[in-house]
Each structure stands twice: as structure tokens, then as C-alpha cells.
Amino acid sequence: MVDRRYFVPKQKIFMVRGLRKTQHQSQFIPKDSIGRYWMLVATRLANGPYWSRGCIALLTSPDLDAWTVAPEPLYAPNDVFCPECPEIFTLPNGKWYLVYSRFHAPNAGTVYRIADTPYGPFRVPRDGSHGRLDGRRWYAAKSCPKAGDPDKRITFGWIGDYADDEKKWLWGGDLGVTRVMWADTNACLRIDASQEFRSYIWRCSKPVSPSNAAPSLYLCSLGTTATHFPELGSAEWKKDLMVDFKVAACDAHTFGVMLQTDSSGKGHRLQFNSQGNGFFSVALMTDFPPLDDFWADQYRIYIPRPVDGPELVRHDNVSLVDGVFLFLRGQLVEVFCGGRALSFRLPIPPNWASGERDGVRRLGWFVEDGMVDLVDINMRHSRGRKDSSVESDNGLEDAD
Template sequence: MGDFFYKPRDGWLADVIPFHEDGEFKLLYLKDWRDKEKYGEGTPWFLLGTKDFVGYTEYGEVLPRGGEDEQDLYIYTGCILKADGRYHIFYTGNNFHFPSQGKKQQAVMHAVSDDMLHWTKIPEDAFYAREDLYEVHDWRDPFVFWNEEAGEYWMLLAARLKEGPANRRGCVALCASKDLKSWETREPFWAPYLYTTHECPDLFRIGDWWYLVYSTFSDRTVTHYRMSRSLQGPWTAPADDAFDTRAFYAAKTWSDGQRRYAFGWNPTREGEHDYGTWQWGGELIVHEIDQRENGTLSVKVPKTVGAAFATEVPFEWSGVLGEWSLKDGNATASAADSFACATAGTLPDVCKITAKMSFGSNTRACGFVLKTDESLDRGYQIRFEPGRSRVVLDVWPRKGDIPFVVGMERPIELKPDVVCEVEVYVDGTVCEIYANGQIALSARLYDWKEGEWGVFVSEGQASFATELFER
């Protein structure tokens, strides 16, 4: 078990509701113990503080769940804002028992605070989906912002249209308010007939561009974004419309005034097994968001996270297959019609691997092996495939004809003889991969607990200038 990426000691972290003030990120999050018998039913909100995404202050539970007969037995995702010197939370009150009792499962609810630690719920401010427009039991994840142009507060919600193809009714609903108490439900903000639902909507602006962020579980289980020069749309999709893989979900964003970050979670898998069902909640993962010249977004590791791994660890290469030139941290092989691999000793449980990788023309694949052995019959591959312009995570042995771990794929432009800079962070079963300061690939490594790490090339030529760090 690792100890770098945050999770509560006695449970798991799910959706994060970020805020920044006085030099500190305040991260409200949904906590799940996965132990109803011991901790009871429902999910409350807890609060974390961090200045660097490395060290965290635990402020404890701040928004307690309601009882079994109350709307907010499960306090699901929402948002926080500060208005007139007071903090406001808008959150989802969810109760799975209510539909069978003829009550609505979900409502938007309101709480206020003067210090972010002690919150007062305002039950009379709760409101529900408008039944002529929306399905009544899907009304969640409110995100509130001040719309300067309209002169009012706007609230975006995850909702479902009342009519249309059942698996395409997902939409971003819109409500408006002058006082943060009374809300008018309007026509949907965005209803594209693309998904079952658009969870955890989030909205921000950089320069001339607005960005709409949301998460889905029907097309792909990922966090998407769309972009527009106007709040009225159209909301267009970039070529790569996701921040990460299946292993980074429900991301919401916030800025410290200089940089914007996406806060999501790397989910666990049932039975702690590589083929186990993905679960709700896991460890906190933070990506820094950059805007490219064309307005599209990229993600990279926050500088403070990279700097936390400062102790360089010496290692020695060992050629396992193929002919290698091995010296210090450098490894080069030519394997025009074969596979070549060199290993570098036992992979530490918590570490960072950095590499400047380049490859020759017509190279089929190259990359890294993790937690393998001398036979290379088990372990993981981080495989860059130039011909397919992608990087994937693979595991061996694997089932049937699945070419890599399902959902563990990210697009990336790869050019011969052009250096690709790679960072790999391993923290127990959590694996975070970044390339060229542009893309992230989050993953889990369960079945192989330990083993060696190294580099490989398949049907081509590749060179690696590699370093290994611990904290």
C-alpha cells in the first residue's frame, strides 16, 4: 500500500468540491467507508486543506449526512462559493429509499457557513426537478456561478430530459437566482442527446474561451470537456475531449489565481484485482490544466508533486532480451524485427521514473515495464505506439484477445527522433503517467505486487535517458 496520493485512513475519497482562499486549497469531499454495519448508511462531506497537493490538513467532517427518513441521507456532489462575506454550499440530497415511498430521490439543497468548518443547513431552500421538463429522480451535482452578463447567479445541474431516447436524455440543466435562495428552472443549458447523464458539471473561463466539464458513464466513463466562446454555445468537442482515462473520474476544477487544477479520484477495483469491477471512490489525483494556443486543454503533473520526489536512486541495467547499449541511466537498443527489453532492478513501492525517450522511424512500440520478472511473463507495460498515436497500459498475462487494459488508452502525437518526456508515478497500486506535459494516463496495478522495472522496444529502435526517484 502506498502513502503519497491522499485517501482517508479509514475510508475512501470520492467526488471533490474544490475552493481556494488565503493561499490554501480547501477540498470538500464525499467520504465512503464501505462499511454500512460499522459506520451506517450515507455519505457526509469532509474537508481537507493543502498548499502543495503533497501535505494535507484534515479538518474532519463538516457537512453531516441526514437520517434514513431525510432527503440528504447521501450528500452527493455540489459546489461552494463565497458571496457577501459568507460561504454557501449547494449540494445534492439523495435518498435511495424515497422513490418506493412516493418521494423524489434527489433534491438541490443549501447550507451556509462563516468559517467553512461549521455549516447550517437550510432545508426550506431545497428544490426539485421541474416535472414538465425533467425526470424527477435525476437532479444533482449543482454548480453555481455569478453570470456577470446576465446579472444573476446561474446553476448548472446533472439532469435527464423527460422525453427522448432513454439512453440519450442526459443534459446540463439550468436554474437562475438573484439571491441564492429562490431558483427559477429554465430550459436546459446543454442537451445534446449524447449521454445517459452529464455528472458533476463544472464551468470556467480562460481568455476568450468558456469550458464546460462533465463526467459520463455511458459512452466512456471519463471526465470530458467542451469549449465555446459564448455561454450560449455551441459547445464543440476537441479531438481529445477527455482529461484522462477510466481511472480518473468526477473531476471538478478550481484556480489559485495563477494556475487551474482538475481534482478527481483514481478508483479502486473490486477484490483488489486487475479485472475487478471499478468502484466508487479511491485516492485523490490532481492534474494541472494548461490552455494551448488553439484553445484546447492539456494536463500535466503539478510542479509540487514532481518536486516531492527528490531523492535520486541509483540503479544498474541488465539486458534481458536483445542487444542493448547500457551506460548510467541511458539505454539504447535496435530490434528491427524483434522485441528487446532491459530491466533496472526492483521497482520501489513509492517512486517516480522520469525518462527522455526517442525512437526511430517505423518503430512499432516502445516504453516501460513495471513489476515484471526475468522471464517477462508477468507485469505491466506502458506502451507507446507511434503508428496509432497513442499510449496504453497493458498487463500480462491477460484474457483473450484484449490488446490492453480496457479504458487505459490516451492519444498522443509521437514523432520519430523527437524526444518524448515521460513521468511515471507509482504509489502502491496507484499509477499516474504523464507525457510531454500534455496528457495523463491514470491506472491501477493490483495483481503484481512487486517486481522489476525497465524499458523495451518492439520492432524498431529506441533510446531512453532515465532517472529513478523516491521521496
């Protein structure tokens, strides 16, 4: 029998007793306190406002054979078209966490909600990120307990593929770096690149010469913007480039890192804005916001209008005391700071097809209206095959 509380698709379906399920992901959970198995199903309500019917249904079973649909959805926020990849877990702090992905709606990406019991109600955390673990392009994340450390979980997600020739985002992508997840003192989830991954890439990389990348940098510019592009030599376009740095002092409107910047100054940015009390707003920004038709037509400045941006990922109330880790892997950008993550796939400039970079710089620094003092700057790059220059399809040297 079909459960009429949930949407019945016209596409191929799979039968589960009491519920017709679409090809959205589900999670099986071991027995609860009264001996039942749980299964979470990402689906949609049969009724209600069309664009916000997404929900997560709960099914229970005593034997993994016969399943019963719970009277009410486990979670129905009324602000998402359809959730994906749900999972639920608890941590030693006693809180329960519902994690799922949302491809559309406010704060798209992999998000989490918090409850005192596995039945909810699951609340949006007041964590400065609206419950987002990253941006919309780090997606379909799943986690598992970290062996030997019950306070932490290891989580994996992919960063979406982009067809540059068709200017379309695709389903699926490259697996992001291995991340560790834990709860802070306010029970909010925090995320970072795992120490095991950091140790591995340290062993498999080489330091950029200090003569090319100084370990500290002081930038100051009052009422305007100052930039600095380190001369990285052959290391600049190695496939993998890792950058660590700390902020010793800052009195600026904004500062940060410029990514893939051309000779006109157009490029993506990792941007830090001071919020006072030692905290920052951190955002990944597109290379240049598009213009509306009036200005574009008047000045014949036709800039692409991508579905993302101009603000790609943003987190507020971020501490930079422990520094910033930036990992560039081909066109992929992954940033970790203050228990937050920011990820994206940079577009490949059209002129790269001919192997020409035409003055494009992979990495630089900027400060706007003020000063910033960066210290403990450490840049490393991947080793080429037999430490020689091996060009990949996108013009970046491959690592072993």
C-alpha cells in the first residue's frame, strides 16, 4: 500500500512496505533502545507548498524485512525542495545530529541540525554558518566514527564537476580532502582537514623556497587596496599548492588571498573581514560580480552570470588564532580556518586551452583600507613525477 503522505513520483520507483520511495539516498541505523532498526529516507511530502515539501521520513523495522512508516516525518523544515544523503548520529555530549544535503534553497550544501533526542525536534544551530558545514559545491557528505576517538567523526564529500566548455555544473565530482568533525562547547559542529591528511601531504610535498615565498608579509594601504604576488617560480603551477599562514595583527576593512587573478585584476578571492572581538567573517568570492543589462549594454561589458556568487561560501564569527590552511588542487580550492571549511572549483579560463596563461597569477595577497601582518607563512607544492615538469590537461603539473 502506498503511503499518501509522501510524494509518488512518475519515474522508476522501488517498493518499501508502507512507502513508495524515489531514488534518493537512505540510511540504515542499528537497533534503537527498544530493539528496532531505523531507516531514514529523503523524500517529499504529498501536499503543501510545492517548492518546500522536502522532508526526511523515518521507517522502523524489527527484522530488516518488514518496515513501518512513522506517523510523522522525522524532519520537515518547509524550506527545501528535496533533501539528500541523510544521516543521524550522536556524540558524547549527548546531542543528536541530523546531517543532510540540500541542492536548492537557502544555505545549500551539506548542513546539520541539532536535537536532544533522535526524534527531534531538530534545530538550526546558531553557529555563524546557518548550520552549513561548507558551501553548496561540497556535497553528499557522509561520516563515520573516528577510530579511537569517540568525540570525532571522519567525513567525506565531493566537490562538484564543472564542464567549462558548456558552462554547466555536473552531478558528482572530485572527493574533497579527508575531514574531521567534532562538536564545540556550544554543541555546534566544527570541521577541519584531518591531521592524518595534513601529515601525508607534508611527506609528499616540497617547500617553496623562502627566497620566493617569505615567511611573513606586512601590507598596508590607507583608503585604497594594496596587492602582492609572490614570485613562486615553477612551484606556482604545480598541481597541488598548500599554504599555511597566521594573522599577527589586522586593522583593515578586508584582506585575504587572490586566486587565479589575470592582468586586469579579475580573480576569485578568499576574503576576511574583521567583526571585532578577534573574530572574522570569511568568504570565498567570485572573480567579478555580473552587471545588470542596463550597465552591461551601456558599456558593452558582458560578464558571465554564473549560478553561484558573487558570494560563494561565507562563515561568520570565525577565530583565526590557529591559522588558515589553503589547499589548491588543480582547480579545486579548499580552505580551513577556525573549525570552518570553504570549498569551490575555479573555472578554467578560455585561453588556457591553448596552453597560454596570459599573465594569470595563481595566488596573491591583498589588503583594502588598512594594514595586515601575516606570519608563519608556509608554502609547499606537490612533487612532479620524478620531480620533472609533467603538464596535465588543465596546464597544471601532476603530482606522483
